[in-house]
Amino acid sequence: MNSNWSELNKQMQLMLKKRDTYKDGIAALCELREDLFRTLTEIRQDLPEKSLSAMPCPKAKGYHNKTVAYSIWHIFRIEDIVANTIIANSEQILFSGDYLSKTRSNIITTGNELTGEEIVCFSESLDIGALYEYAKAVRESTEKLLDSLAFDELKIKVSREAKQRVIQSECVSSHENAVWLIDYWCGKDIRGLVQMPFSRHWIMHTEAILRIADKLK
Numbered sequence: 650m651n652s653n654w655s656e657l658n659k660q661m662q663l664m665l666k667k668r669d670t671y672k673d674g675i676a677a678l679c680e681l682r683e684d685l686f687r688t689l690t691e692i693r694q695d696l697p698e699k700s701l702s703a704m705p706c707p708k709a710k711g712y713h714n715k716t717v718a719y720s721i722w723h724i725f726r727i728e729d730i731v732a733n734t735i736i737a738n739s740e741q742i743l744f745s746g747d748y749l750s751k752t753r754s755n756i757i758t759t760g761n762e763l764t765g766e767e768i769v770c771f772s773e774s775l776d777i778g779a780l781y782e783y784a785k786a787v788r789e790s791t792e793k794l795l796d797s798l799a800f801d802e803l804k805i806k807v808s809r810e811a812k813q814r815v816i817q818s819e820c821v822s823s824h825e826n827a828v829w830l831i832d833y834w835c836g837k838d839i840r841g842l843v844q845m846p847f848s849r850h851w852i853m854h855t856e857a858i859l860r861i862a863d864k865l866k
Contacts, residue, residue, distance in 0.1 A: 712857035
């Protein structure tokens, strides 16, 4: 893991545990996310657009066996679902911003159910400019939510009602490669969600994207 990202992530997790430092923890998280998003933006600038749909490591055992476009969709669909459907009980950015139409996506899910050529075809169908606009909009929306959270709210466990909202939204596929996400998210408290989909999940997939980009270059 990138040493700077790892250190910020470690600091953030420690600070979120204490009432007198949790706001500093949120600030550290936003700093980490800013750096990660800058990296994602630079990758788009460094590669031809068609390369973002290429899968140079299809047999790799890791997250780099995907495409850049798919990976960005996956990161921000998960964040959109968790932030808005689970935590805030609000409309997802995908729908409120009409990004399903704008991105030309033929799915509303996280994409976990897709494999191999399905990932490539899905990636090729996306409008890359709109995909990055969606990512930016989700990031900004989540960070407003994070800034509004009180310390005691971090201890709140995901409710049964929130779990039902996710199921009813059909934004997580019933495929075995995807459906486990619902129990995974809904077994956490808000702090646990902040520490994974909003931070570590970004790091894991951004590092995989960097490996994909290196192969493409």
